[in-house]
Amino acid sequence: MIDFINFHLIPGLVLGSIYALGAIGVTLTFGILRFANFAHGEIMTLGAYLTLTMMWLTGWHPLILLPVTMVILSLIVIGMDQAFFKPFRNSPAVTVVIASFGLMLMIRSVTQFSWGAQLQAFVPGIQRPNVFFDALRISPKHILIVISAMVLMLVVHWVLAHTRIGKAMRAMSDSPELARLTGINTELVIKATWILGACMAAAAGVFLAYDSHVSTMMGFQILLPTFAAAIVGGIGRPYGAMAGGLLIGVTEELSSYAWLGDGPLLEPGYKAGVSFAIMIGVLIWRPSGLFRGRVF
Amino acid sequence: MMKTFKQLALASTMLAFVGTAAIADEIKVGSVAGVTGPIAELVVPIVAGRQMAADQINAAGGLLNGDTMTMVLADSQCDPKAGVDAGTKVVNVEQVVAIVGASCSGATNGMVQSVTIPAGVVALSDSATAPSITDLDDNDLVFRVAASDAYQGAAIAQLAWDQGYRTLAMTYANDDYNAGLAGVFEAAFKGLGGTITSNQMHEPNKASYRSELSTLSGNGAEGLAIFAYYGGSGIAIMRNALEAGLFEKFLAADGMFDQSVIDQIGADVLRDNIMITQAASDYDDPSYVAFAGAFEATGHSPQAPYAAHGYDAAFLIALAIEKAGSTDRAAISAALREVAGPPGVVIRPGEWAKAKAAIAAGQDVNYEGAVGNNDFDGNGDVTGLFSVNVVGADGKWTGNLIR
Numbered sequence: 001m002i003d004f005i006n007f008h009l010i011p012g013l014v015l016g017s018i019y020a021l022g023a024i025g026v027t028l029t030f031g032i033l034r035f036a037n038f039a040h041g042e043i044m045t046l047g048a049y050l051t052l053t054m055m056w057l058t059g060w061h062p063l064i065l066l067p068v069t070m071v072i073l074s075l076i077v078i079g080m081d082q083a084f085f086k087p088f089r090n091s092p093a094v095t096v097v098i099a100s101f102g103l104m105l106m107i108r109s110v111t112q113f114s115w116g117a118q119l120q121a122f123v124p125g126i127q128r129p130n131v132f133f134d135a136l137r138i139s140p141k142h143i144l145i146v147i148s149a150m151v152l153m154l155v156v157h158w159v160l161a162h163t164r165i166g167k168a169m170r171a172m173s174d175s176p177e178l179a180r181l182t183g184i185n186t187e188l189v190i191k192a193t194w195i196l197g198a199c200m201a202a203a204a205g206v207f208l209a210y211d212s213h214v215s216t217m218m219g220f221q222i223l224l225p226t227f228a229a230a231i232v233g234g235i236g237r238p239y240g241a242m243a244g245g246l247l248i249g250v251t252e253e254l255s256s257y258a259w260l261g262d263g264p265l266l267e268p269g270y271k272a273g274v275s276f277a278i279m280i281g282v283l284i285w286r287p288s289g290l291f292r293g294r295v296f
Numbered sequence: 297m298m299k300t301f302k303q304l305a306l307a308s309t310m311l312a313f314v315g316t317a318a319i320a321d322e323i324k325v326g327s328v329a330g331v332t333g334p335i336a337e338l339v340v341p342i343v344a345g346r347q348m349a350a351d352q353i354n355a356a357g358g359l360l361n362g363d364t365m366t367m368v369l370a371d372s373q374c375d376p377k378a379g380v381d382a383g384t385k386v387v388n389v390e391q392v393v394a395i396v397g398a399s400c401s402g403a404t405n406g407m408v409q410s411v412t413i414p415a416g417v418v419a420l421s422d423s424a425t426a427p428s429i430t431d432l433d434d435n436d437l438v439f440r441v442a443a444s445d446a447y448q449g450a451a452i453a454q455l456a457w458d459q460g461y462r463t464l465a466m467t468y469a470n471d472d473y474n475a476g477l478a479g480v481f482e483a484a485f486k487g488l489g490g491t492i493t494s495n496q497m498h499e500p501n502k503a504s505y506r507s508e509l510s511t512l513s514g515n516g517a518e519g520l521a522i523f524a525y526y527g528g529s530g531i532a533i534m535r536n537a538l539e540a541g542l543f544e545k546f547l548a549a550d551g552m553f554d555q556s557v558i559d560q561i562g563a564d565v566l567r568d569n570i571m572i573t574q575a576a577s578d579y580d581d582p583s584y585v586a587f588a589g590a591f592e593a594t595g596h597s598p599q600a601p602y603a604a605h606g607y608d609a610a611f612l613i614a615l616a617i618e619k620a621g622s623t624d625r626a627a628i629s630a631a632l633r634e635v636a637g638p639p640g641v642v643i644r645p646g647e648w649a650k651a652k653a654a655i656a657a658g659q660d661v662n663y664e665g666a667v668g669n670n671d672f673d674g675n676g677d678v679t680g681l682f683s684v685n686v687v688g689a690d691g692k693w694t695g696n697l698i699r
Contacts, residue, residue, distance in 0.1 A: 003510055006510075006540070007506045007507055007509070007510030007540065008506075008507055008510065011504045011506040011507065014504070015503055015504055018503070118556055119526075119527055119531060119556050119560060121559075121560050124559055124560055124561075124562060125561065125562035125565065126535055126538045126539050126561060126562060126565060127539060128539060128541070129539060129540070129541070137540065137541065139539060208503060211503065211504070212503055212504070212532050212535070213531065213532070213535075213560060215527065217501065218503075221501045221502070221503070222503060253504070253506070253507045255507075256507040256508070256510075256511060257507070257510075258511075264507075264511045267496070267497070268496060268498060268505075268507050268508035268511055269470060269496060269497040269498050269499055269508075270499075271499075271502075271507065272499045272502065
C-alpha cells in the first residue's frame with residue numbers, strides 16, 4: 001500500500017500538475033485564438049532554459065526565479081504573436097497550426113543553438129526524499145511542485161472569475177463575434193491570453209526541469225499528453241484542462257500499479273498509451289470533454 | 297552548432313576535392329557515414345580516421361600502380377532510408393569499388409540489403425553493432441570491425457557475474473540497439489547461473505520512470521542493468537531510482553557512456569556503484585600506439601568512440617584492393633578476409649609501404665589493426681575488445697580493458 005503512494009500516487013500528482021499547467025495554455029489558445037499551438041511545448045522548454053540561465057547568474061532557487069521567468073517569457077511570447085501569428089489572424093485554422101509548427105522548429109533550433117543539445121540540470125546530483133512514519137517517502141521538491149501548481153491554478157481561477165480581462169477572455173472563448181460587438185478589445189484579450197498561457201507554460205517547464213532535467217526536447221515530449229489533457233477537459237475550458245491534466249497524469253502512473261495479483265496491471269512500457277486511451281474514450285462518449293468544451 | 301558547420305565544411309571540401317580531382321588513375325572508395333543526424337558529433341572523428349588512412353596510403357605509394365585512393369563521402373544520417381540513398385549514390389553514381397560504412401546499425405541494414413548486396417559491393421562498417429547484422433544473407437559482402445553487441449551483452453553479463461552479482465533487475469529502451477543488447481545480456485547472465493528478477497521494457501523520453509522502477513524493485517535484486525541512451529531515458533531512470541532509494545548499483549553499456557551521466561547524477565553517488573562497458577582498444581598494443589600518434593597529430597582524440605575503427609576499416613579496404621590486384625568488386629570482397637587474418641606478414645597501422653612490398657612479392661599479409669586483430673569470423677564479425685568504465689577520483693570515466 002505504501003508503495004502505491006510512494007511510487008504511483010505522488011509521481012502521478014506531480015506529473016498531473018505539470019500536464020495541467022501546460023494544458024491551461026493550450027486550451028486558452030485553442031478557445032480564444034482557435035488553433036492548436038504546437039509551439040507550446042517549446043515555450044515550456046524556453047521557460048526552463050531561461051530559469052537555468054538566471055540560476056547560473058544568480059545562484060537562486062528556480063522557484064524564486066519563476067516570476068522573473070514568467071515576465072520574460074510573456075514578453076517573448078507576445079513578440080512571437082506579433083511576428084508570426086498576427087498576420088494570420090483571419091486565416092483558416094490549418095494555416096495557423098502550420099505556422100505554429102514552424103515556430104516550434106524555430107524555437108527548438110534557437111534553443112539548441114544558444115544552450116547546446118547536452119542535457120543539463122538545475123541542481124546536479126540527486127535529492128533524497130524525506131521519510132515520514134518510516135515508510136512514506138516524499139521528496140521536498142515534489143511537495144513544492146504540487147503546492148506551487150495548486151496556487152497557480154487558484155490564481156488562474158481568480159483571474160478568470162473575478163477580473164475584467166478574465167471575464168472578457170471567457171466571453172471571447174464562448175463567442176468571438178458577440179464579444180467584439182459588445183466592445184471588447186480583442187487584441188488586448190489576445191495579449192492577455194498569451195501572457196496567461198506563457199506564465200503557466202513557464203511554470204510547467206520549470207517544474208518539469210526541477211523534477212527531472214533540462215533538455216531541448218523536454219517540452220515537445222510532454223506536448224501530446226498535454227493536448228490530450230486539454231481535450232479530455234474540454235477545449236477552451238481552463239478548469240477542464242486542470243482536471244484533465246491531473247486525471248491523465250495520475251492515471252498514467254496508477255495504470256502500472258499491481259491492482260490485481262502481483263504483477264503490474266499494465267506493463268509500465270505501455271503507460272504512454274494510457275493518456276490517449278482516455279482521450280479516445282472521451283471523444284467517443286463525451287466529445288465535448290468533461291467540462292462541456294467546444295466540439296469541432 | 298560550430299561543430300555542425302565544421303562538418304559541413306569538411307564534407308563540402310571533401311566533395312569538392314572529389315569533384316575536381318578527375319585524374320585518370322583514382323580509385324574511389326565509398327565513405328558512408330551519419331554526417332548529419334543524431335550522432336553527428338561522434339561521426340566527425342570517425343570520418344577523420346577513415347580519411348587519415350587514405351592520406352597515409354596515398355603518401356606511401358598509393359594503390360596498385362600508384363593510383364590515388366579517394367574516399368567518396370555520403371551522408372547516411374543514421375537513418376535506414378538515408379542509408380539506402382547514400383549507398384545508391386556511391387555505388388551507382390560514383391561507381392566506387394568498395395564501401396566503408398555505414399555508421400548506424402539501422403542505416404547499415406538498409407544500405408546493404410537494398411543496395412550493396414544486390415550490387416555485389418563489399419561494405420565494411422566501422423560502428424554498426426546490432427546483432428541482426430550478423431545473420432544477414434550477405435554472400436560474404438557485409439563485414440564490420442565493430443564488435444557485435446552479441447559480444448558486448450555477454451561481456452557485461454560476465455563482468456556482473458565476476459563482480460559477485462547473482463540477482464539483477466533489468467530494463468531496456470524500446471529501440472533496436474537496446475532491445476538487442478538486452479536480449480543477449482539476459483540470456484548470457486542466466487547462462488552463467490544468475491537470476492533476472494524482473495525485466496521491463498520502457499518507452500524513452502518520459503518525464504518519470506518511478507512506476508517502472510517500483511515494478512522492477514523488490515525480489516532482492518542486487519542491482520539494475522540499464523540498456524538505454526543516456527539522453528533518452530538512462531539518466532532519468534538512474535536519478536529516479538536513486539532518489540526513491542530503490543537501486544544503488546547499476547550496470548550499463550556504451551549507450552550510457554557519456555560524461556553527462558556523472559555530471560548529472562554526481563560522482564560521489566556513482567563511485568563504486570556503476571560499471572559501463574564500451575568498445576575499446578588495447579592502449580599498449582603497438583598497432584594502437586602507431587595509430588594514436590598519427591591521429592593525435594590531425595587534431596583529434598585517438599580515444600574518440602570508433603575513430604580507430606574508421607581508420608582500420610579504410611586501411612583494410614585498401615589492403616583488399618591491393619591484394620586483389622584490380623578494382624574488380626568481386627575480387628576485392630574475396631580478398632578482404634585474406635588480408636584481415638592470419639597467416640601472413642603482420643601489417644600495423646601506417647605500414648602501407650611494407651604491405652605493398654609484401655603483396656608485390658606474392659606474400660600473404662595479416663592486418664593487426666588499432667582496435668584489435670580484426671580477424672573476421674564466418675559472418676564477417678570480429679570479437680573486439682571492451683573496457684569497463686568506472687567513476688575515477690577526478691570525476692571522469694576511467695576505463696580498464698577487460699581481458
